Amino acid sequence: MEKAMTSLVGFPLDGDGVIWVEVDVPEAEGGTVRAGHLGDMSKKVQAKVTFDEALNQVCTSTERLITRLRNLSV
Numbered sequence: 001m002e003k004a005m006t007s008l009v010g011f012p013l014d015g016d017g018v019i020w021v022e023v024d025v026p027e028a029e030g031g032t033v034r035a036g037h038l039g040d041m042s043k044k045v046q047a048k049v050t051f052d053e054a055l056n057q058v059c060t061s062t063e064r065l066i067t068r069l070r071n072l073s074v
Contacts, residue, residue: 008044011051019051020044 005025010018047054 009047010044011047011049011054014050014052 006022007025008020009023010020012018049057
């Protein structure tokens with residue numbers, strides 16, 4: 001079983017500090033396969049938005065999904 005490549009994304013908090021979230025990096029289909037030591041399997045990147053901004057986006061999308069599901073005809 002292959003281990004997926006992961007990244008740690010840092011979301012700055014509105015006050016002070018950073019919350020780090022581990023995300024899977026999608027594997028490219030076909031072509032070159034990345035290889036390396038287990039320590040090379042993750043990297044850190046800085047998010048372009050704050051954690052609260054990202055959370056607001058998730059909440060907005062979730063609210064839209066719930067509204068659409070409630071409006072489905074059974």
